Amino acid sequence: MRILDAPIGTLPKGPRPWLRWLALGVFVVALAIAFVNLGFWQLARLDQRRAMNDSVVAHENSPAAEFDAVFGRQITEADAWQRVRVRGTFDAANQFLVRYRSNAGTAGYEVITPLHTTTGAWVLVDRGFGVKAADEDYPSVLPAPPTGEVAILGYVRRDEQGSTDAMTPVQPSNTVRLVNSAALGATLPYPVVNGYLSVLEITPAQDGGLVPVQPPQLTEGNHFSYAIQWFTFAGMAGVGLVLLIRSDVRAARRSAAAPQPGEERETS
DSSP: OOOOOSOGGGSOSSSOHHHHHHHHHHHHHHHHHHHHHHHHHHHHHHHHHHHHHHHHHHHHTSOOEEHHHHSSSOOOTTTTTOEEEEEEEEOTTSOEEEEEEEETTEEEEEEEEEEEETTSOEEEEEEEEEEOOTTSOOOSSOOOOOSSEEEEEEEEEOOOOOOHHHHSOBTTTTEESSOOHHHHHTTSSSOOOSSEEEEEEEESOOOSSOBOOOOOOOOOTTHHHHHHHHHHHHHHHHHHHHHHHHHHHHHHHHHHHSOOTTOOOOOO
């Protein structure tokens, strides 16, 4: 594409257009780089989402693992939503309410209760989701877990990450916004393993109206379309710079062709 289609001598006098073009060029390049990086970031998010979907499907089609085969080490994204069996006894005296949760499109809360497993380890157990109407407060008394030894089939969950305030229980209600085993474990009189377990089935059955937390929907989201948008913005920024320079050059040609004050064009 020819941009400078006029001789240098026809460029406008006064402030040098090259300086303006250079400044705009630096700005546009920086903007385009930012847009391109955002596009690649969305593609990376898409790859992560696809990997998570593949992991969920693989775990759903695999037999449930025993507790010791998974817990006792750092829980990663690859472990998430794997089914695990465990037996143990709940500590009803140390429960946590997790605020601002959603499940299958419904707003509510979740209840976390430590479980002393038959292997001797302690693990945080998300006993399920409770519905909260918009005009209601969170419950001040949490439903009690089953007494005695229970058998649980649950999903492996990795620690949620966020601000310290979101992970630290608010007293005296013992409420949090994120489930993090290190942060919650720091308030308990015993150590807990990394990660936590989300109840899918529990025997004997529990009361309180809690329902299992559903795995994430197996969709790819809007990451690909967002990536295309960012790449398009990068291209538009470059085209905009070219059009601006061409406009300046054309304006300079028209100015050079126009008669100057005191000059008259020859007439035939």
